[in-house]
Amino acid sequence: xxxxxxxxxxxxxxxxxxxxxxxxxLAMALSRARGAPLAIFWSLVVAILVLxxxxxxxxxxxxxxxxxxxxxxxxTGFREALSGPLLHAALDSLMVGxxxxxxxxxxGFATAWLVLRTDVPARGLWTGGMFxxxxxxxxxxxxxxxxxxxxxxxxxxxxxxxGTVRHSFYGPVGIVVVLTTKGVPFAYLAISNALRGLxxxxxxxxxxxxxxxxxxxxxxxxxxxxxxxxxLAIVFAESISDFGVAATLxxxxxxxxxxxTLYNAVDNFPINFPVAAAIGWILMTMAGLxxxxxxxxxxxxxxxxxxxxxxxxxxQRLHAPARAAALAGLSLLLLVGLGIPAFGALSASLIKxxxxxxxxxxxTLSNYRRALDSPALREPLLFSARLAAITAxxxxxxxxxxxxxxxxxxxxxSARVLDLLLLTAVALPGIVFAxxxxxxxxxxxxxxxxxxxxxxxxxxxxxxxxxxxxATARVLLGPFGQVQHSLGEAGRVHGDGSGAAWVRTVLPVxxxxxxxxxxxxxxxxxxxxxxxxxxxxxxxxxxxxxITKALANYDFGxxxxxxxxxxxxxxxxxxxxxxxxxxxAPAGWRKLGRSR
Amino acid sequence: xxxxxRRRAITTSSAAVAASLLAAACGSSxxxxxxxxxxTSSAAVxxxxxxxxxxxSKVTAAFTEATGIKVKLDDDSTGPLLTKIAAERNNPQWxxxxxxxxxxxxxxxxxxxxxxxxxxxTLNAPGRALxxxxxSYVPVSTTVMAALIYNAAKVxxxxxxxxxxxxxxxxxxxxxxxxxxxxxxxxxxAGLMDQLGGTANGVRAGEAYLTxxxxxxxxxxxxxxxxxxxxxxxxxxxxLIQSSAATGEVAxxxxxxxxxxxxxxxxxxxxxxxxxxxxxxxxxxxxxxxxRFIQYVLSPAxxxxxxxxxxxxxxxxxxVVPGITAVSGLPAFPSRYQRIDPYFWGPLEGQVNTxxxxxxx
Numbered sequence: 025x026x027x028x029x030x031x032x033x034x035x036x037x038x039x040x041x042x043x044x045x046x047x048x049x050l051a052m053a054l055s056r057a058r059g060a061p062l063a064i065f066w067s068l069v070v071a072i073l074v075l076x077x078x079x080x081x082x083x084x085x086x087x088x089x090x091x092x093x094x095x096x097x098x099x100t101g102f103r104e105a106l107s108g109p110l111l112h113a114a115l116d117s118l119m120v121g122x123x124x125x126x127x128x129x130x131x132g133f134a135t136a137w138l139v140l141r142t143d144v145p146a147r148g149l150w151t152g153g154m155f156x157x158x159x160x161x162x163x164x165x166x167x168x169x170x171x172x173x174x175x176x177x178x179x180x181x182x183x184x185x186x187g188t189v190r191h192s193f194y195g196p197v198g199i200v201v202v203l204t205t206k207g208v209p210f211a212y213l214a215i216s217n218a219l220r221g222l223x224x225x226x227x228x229x230x231x232x233x234x235x236x237x238x239x240x241x242x243x244x245x246x247x248x249x250x251x252x253x254x255x256l257a258i259v260f261a262e263s264i265s266d267f268g269v270a271a272t273l274x275x276x277x278x279x280x281x282x283x284x285t286l287y288n289a290v291d292n293f294p295i296n297f298p299v300a301a302a303i304g305w306i307l308m309t310m311a312g313l314x315x316x317x318x319x320x321x322x323x324x325x326x327x328x329x330x331x332x333x334x335x336x337x338x339x340q341r342l343h344a345p346a347r348a349a350a351l352a353g354l355s356l357l358l359l360v361g362l363g364i365p366a367f368g369a370l371s372a373s374l375i376k377x378x379x380x381x382x383x384x385x386x387x388t389l390s391n392y393r394r395a396l397d398s399p400a401l402r403e404p405l406l407f408s409a410r411l412a413a414i415t416a417x418x419x420x421x422x423x424x425x426x427x428x429x430x431x432x433x434x435x436x437x438s439a440r441v442l443d444l445l446l447l448t449a450v451a452l453p454g455i456v457f458a459x460x461x462x463x464x465x466x467x468x469x470x471x472x473x474x475x476x477x478x479x480x481x482x483x484x485x486x487x488x489x490x491x492x493x494x495a496t497a498r499v500l501l502g503p504f505g506q507v508q509h510s511l512g513e514a515g516r517v518h519g520d521g522s523g524a525a526w527v528r529t530v531l532p533v534x535x536x537x538x539x540x541x542x543x544x545x546x547x548x549x550x551x552x553x554x555x556x557x558x559x560x561x562x563x564x565x566x567x568x569x570x571i572t573k574a575l576a577n578y579d580f581g582x583x584x585x586x587x588x589x590x591x592x593x594x595x596x597x598x599x600x601x602x603x604x605x606x607x608x609a610p611a612g613w614r615k616l617g618r619s620r
Numbered sequence: 621x622x623x624x625x626r627r628r629a630i631t632t633s634s635a636a637v638a639a640s641l642l643a644a645a646c647g648s649s650x651x652x653x654x655x656x657x658x659x660t661s662s663a664a665v666x667x668x669x670x671x672x673x674x675x676x677s678k679v680t681a682a683f684t685e686a687t688g689i690k691v692k693l694d695d696d697s698t699g700p701l702l703t704k705i706a707a708e709r710n711n712p713q714w715x716x717x718x719x720x721x722x723x724x725x726x727x728x729x730x731x732x733x734x735x736x737x738x739x740x741x742t743l744n745a746p747g748r749a750l751x752x753x754x755x756s757y758v759p760v761s762t763t764v765m766a767a768l769i770y771n772a773a774k775v776x777x778x779x780x781x782x783x784x785x786x787x788x789x790x791x792x793x794x795x796x797x798x799x800x801x802x803x804x805x806x807x808x809x810a811g812l813m814d815q816l817g818g819t820a821n822g823v824r825a826g827e828a829y830l831t832x833x834x835x836x837x838x839x840x841x842x843x844x845x846x847x848x849x850x851x852x853x854x855x856x857x858x859x860l861i862q863s864s865a866a867t868g869e870v871a872x873x874x875x876x877x878x879x880x881x882x883x884x885x886x887x888x889x890x891x892x893x894x895x896x897x898x899x900x901x902x903x904x905x906x907x908x909x910x911x912r913f914i915q916y917v918l919s920p921a922x923x924x925x926x927x928x929x930x931x932x933x934x935x936x937x938x939x940v941v942p943g944i945t946a947v948s949g950l951p952a953f954p955s956r957y958q959r960i961d962p963y964f965w966g967p968l969e970g971q972v973n974t975x976x977x978x979x980x981x
Binding site: 090091092108109174175177275276278288290291292293294295296297455459462463466467468471478479557558560562563565569572573575580 | 668692693694695696697698699700702703704706707708709710711713723724727800801803806840841842845846849853854855969970973974977978981
């Protein structure tokens with residue numbers, strides 16, 4: 025057993041009282057400083073999550089507190105939010121959230137299993153496809169479908185009547201399909217990271233004791249329960265808080281969703297923050313229910329399976345029919361999630377007058393020429409790229425600390441509080457953060473304390489961090505939850521300090537999930553819209569604001585070309601990140617976490 | 621110093637170091653207006669412009685070049701700008717707001733957020749009609765709502781009144797924007813109500829008209845762009861949208877056998893002005909700069925930049941300054957127009973939008 029408390033040695037006992045006192049003070053200072061990182065972490069959580077969310081939600085009860093109405097105490101916002109079309113929208117959100125979470129987790133699990141545990145061909149393609157799915161903003165996926173199915177759209181132009189499909193897709197079916205494809209990569213990342221760390225010793229043990237493959241499979245599913253529940257919770261929360269689909273497909277189909285009603289309450293005159301805050305409470309309650317389900321399912325169980333003896337699992341050989349079915353399923357997933365929206369985006373940017381009644385639809389690069397020549401693209405793209413890199417790095421570090429706190433069984437209370445906070449944050453749309461940040465950091469009291477963060481790049485990055493942290497922490501929770509304490513202790517037994525032991529023994533196991541988290545955050549931040557729109561510093565618009573402005577000015581071709589260029593830029597960054605990992609990372613790091 | 625206080629000191633200083641590092645990494649640092657105002661002389665305060673106009677970046681650049689006054693431009697759609705102003709209510713950061721429509725300005729005026737200002741410029745008749753009694757905001761241009769844009773390649777019937785749209789030739793063929801999402805559309809509905817029943821009975825008469833229009837197959841799309849897209853793709857043949865968007869569509873479109881957009885104005889067209897308001901809470905120096913900005917915008921030089929800054933979008937407005945001619949391609953100003961009282965109709969916007977969401981959409 026290693027003790028962290030400084031002990032006095034006999035030699036120290038012989039020192040003069042003065043030196044002994046100095047040594048003691050030094051040891052105590054070091055001991056206190058050891059707690060500082062955690063204190064900083066919680067201070068940061070309070071600053072970026074608790075305060076902005078709390079102030080925004082408080083407006084539901086006390087509009088006057090932030091000058092949003094005459095009443096100090098009022099429940100008018102709740103009355104409006106829980107009646108008529110707003111209540112209908114909340115119930116719609118609940119339904120599509122449950123369906124999307126169940127479907128995305130099932131598909132994500134199957135994809136992770138096929139890629140990591142079988143010899144299905146083109147595994148790199150499917151893994152890359154998951155990241156590409158993350159890159160595509162949900163509104164782009166929805167618009168891609170709309171370009172295909174709308175009157176005078178692609179299907180109509182090529183002579184395929186789309187009436188029946190259009191009728192059913194413009195509604196809950198289409199919304200669940202798009203949200204599911206957007207949720208699959210979250211589920212895939214959560215489950216695949218956990219699956220990578222799970223060796224096949226336990227499966228072998230089942231087989232050695234006479235169990236069948238089905239029994240071994242059941243053991244694996246049970247051991248992956250934290251990741252599966254994490255996936256369900258995160259996809260549910262992401263789905264009910266999604267704004268892209270709500271603002272496009274759902275809005276066009278006149279199928280109201282809670283996030284859009286919330287957005288409407290604060291984005292259109294008359295601005296109604298109390299109603300928006302009441303809808304925020306409803307979304308938060310839904311996320312809380314998801315968390316309660318997760319907590320109830322995992323209560324009292326331990327899932328630590330990664331240790332020094334864990335070995336990568338072998339791949340199963342698929343028979344020809346199974347392989348064909350797997351390939352067909354994975355191809356369909358990428359076609360629905362990527363192929364169609366990519367086609368929609370490319371056609372809108374490359375084909376002249378697509379979606380119009382014009383008789384000819386030739387190809388043109390003029391939209392790209394305009395976009396590349398435009399200062400509205402270049403500077404915002406570089407600005408967003410810089411902020412996305414900073415945000416991704418910060419989020420990965422803070423997300424790792426969060427995942428460690430969440431996985432630490434000795435700090436159950438702080439883990440539960442943090443878990444509740446993070447899931448709450450996932451469930452609230454970005455515009456809630458943005459408004460909450462204005463409420464918090466534009467308060468005269470904040471200015472009086474010397475905090476002049478409003479309308480600065482720093483505040484924008486902090487808000488990006490707040491929006492990205494919940495998803496990143498939950499994605500990292502699976503892998504962090506699997507690392508046994510003995511792994512780090514083994515390093516210390518061999519003479520390393522705590523930091524060095526972590527770097528030498530734990531980091532190699534976690535480096536792939538951490539890199540995945542960095543890339544996930546980078547891509548999500550690069551095209552983030554609601555927070556950017558309200559918090560960007562004057563004269564420095566991010567790329568998403570530029571794209572929105574082009575689209576708002578009816579420049580669909582130019583706006584879509586800007587989107588395509590931004591996404592290609594993000595893909596290039598992803599390729600560079602993985603390329604550097606392959607070139608620079610030690611061989612052991614690259615080997616760990618890979619299946620044989 | 622106790623252990624707890626020392627620990628707090630370590631935490632606080634560590635957090636401060638972390639915040640400084642982050643600020644340095646971001647290269648941040650446009651300080652806020654309060655900080656700037658405190659740190660510099662009053663004359664050096666930059667003018668913070670919140671604007672949703674397509675030509676605003678060009679106008680602000682030209683203004684800075686002409687006057688030497690630096691401008692911090694927050695260019696966004698009207699919705700997010702009004703959201704920011706509402707969220708900033710405790711500590712306003714904007715100096716000047718420039719968007720289309722005067723109902724939001726009337727509300728800001730009622731909340732005491734606007735500085736009264738009457739620029740030394742005589743406006744033309746539509747311009748004068750738009751000036752509020754207390755001069756709390758300044759109209760600097762105008763469009764109308766609605767222009768009826770139709771596809772002449774597909775239909776031959778052209779309505780001459782709003783009542784015509786309730787008849788058989790237009791069944792299932794008319795589209796309009798959603799007032800909950802499209803800023804210019806509520807003034808259109810309010811104008812319709814005003815002309816159907818005045819302030820006394822307009823809401824009821826307007827709701828009855830919209831209900832009948834819905835029964836005749838009215839289709840609702842989110843904003844101007846979406847309604848235009850519906851017209852282009854044949855989902856509708858007639859669209860009620862903002863005049864600048866309709867004129868821009870006609871200017872941009874290539875006429876073909878399948879698509880030939882044309883515009884007609886049904887009486888009465890409701891004026892939808894481009895409006896500037898000054899923040900009453902801004903520092904005096906910034907308010908003075910805002911006044912100079914308004915004067916510049918109303919000058920021939922400013923109007924020229926506005927008319928050339930966004931040729932197929934917001935530049936397609938009718939001037940309110942005598943002696944400035946509208947850009948070529950813009951049809952004649954509708955002879956039968958009206959101005960609605962934003963102080964009466966503005967507060968009804970939530971009620972009317974809820975009716976529309978529940979019964980018409």
